[in-house]
Amino acid sequence: GAVVSQHPSWVICKSGTSVKIECRSLDFQATTMFWYRQFPKKSLMLMATSNEGSKATYEQGVEKDKFLINHASLTLSTLTVTSAHPEDSSFYICSAVTGQDISYEQYFGPGTRLTVT
Amino acid sequence: AQRVTQPEKLLSVFKGAPVELKCNYSYSGSPELFWYVQYSRQRLQLLLRHISRESIKGFTADLNKGETSFHLKKPFAQEEDSAMYYCALSGLGNEKLTFGTGTRLTIIP
Numbered sequence A: 001g002a003v004v005s006q007h008p009s010w011v012i013c014k015s016g017t018s019v020k021i022e023c024r025s026l027d028f029q030a031t032t033m034f035w036y037r038q039f040p041k042k043s044l045m046l047m048a049t050s051n052e053g054s055k056a057t058y059e060q061g062v063e064k065d066k067f068l069i070n071h072a073s074l075t076l077s078t079l080t081v082t083s084a085h086p087e088d089s090s091f092y093i094c095s096a097v098t099g100q101d102i103s104y105e106q107y108f109g110p111g112t113r114l115t116v117t
Numbered sequence B: 001a002q003r004v005t006q007p008e009k010l011l012s013v014f015k016g017a018p019v020e021l022k023c024n025y026s027y028s029g030s031p032e033l034f035w036y037v038q039y040s041r042q043r044l045q046l047l048l049r050h051i052s053r054e055s056i057k058g059f060t061a062d063l064n065k066g067e068t069s070f071h072l073k074k075p076f077a078q079e080e081d082s083a084m085y086y087c088a089l090s091g092l093g094n095e096k097l098t099f100g101t102g103t104r105l106t107i108i109p
Helices: none
Strands: A004-007 A010-013 A019-025 A032-038 A044-051 A067-073 A076-081 A090-097 A106-108 A112-116 B003-005 B010-014 B019-021 B024-026 B031-038 B045-049 B072-074 B083-091 B103-108
Touching (some): A004 A090, A010 A019, A019 A032, A019 A112, A032 A067, A032 A076, A044 A067, A076 A090, B003 B083, B010 B019
Parallel strands (some): A010 A112
Antiparallel strands (some): A004 A019, A019 A076, A067 A076, B003 B024, B019 B072
């Protein structure tokens, strides 16, 4: 149980275009979803916290107008990278919390590799 | 501010030898500590958390508040333990995780 999927698993887009990444909890309702960015050989950097039906909370230094997050249902959150540039190329990972675990275990998606040319 | 430090980027250990992956943290309140593992070509998954005080796959970790550490240990390494290990911290009752930079553990046959 507690499976999180991401789509697409990889995407290549041209500079200036926008790309949407989906994060779905397949067998549970996620009260909260998180979006991370992972740079090569570095740790996961939390970008934002997404709660169903409310605005996402962004971490310091993350541009909310560039990284649009929508959490329309308890099983789906989307991250849209708007006007992508090569420096946005990265590995984006989402995670979800069931809200039923006293220690808030996060279940991670497999990640999405974004390459901006 | 909360911070997690994993001083070793790479760690190689012979099969059967003891393993210790270091993790130190900085947090002003009551922390919850976790170890996450990422095996080759797999997603990140929870290995253990201090609140459970359990042993998973032979690994244990004890929260030492005096030394602000949460080192991961296993008495006898196995080849299947080769993976990337991340120490993570959250505040009590807080869902947000702060990750360390990770340690790549390689078990030498």
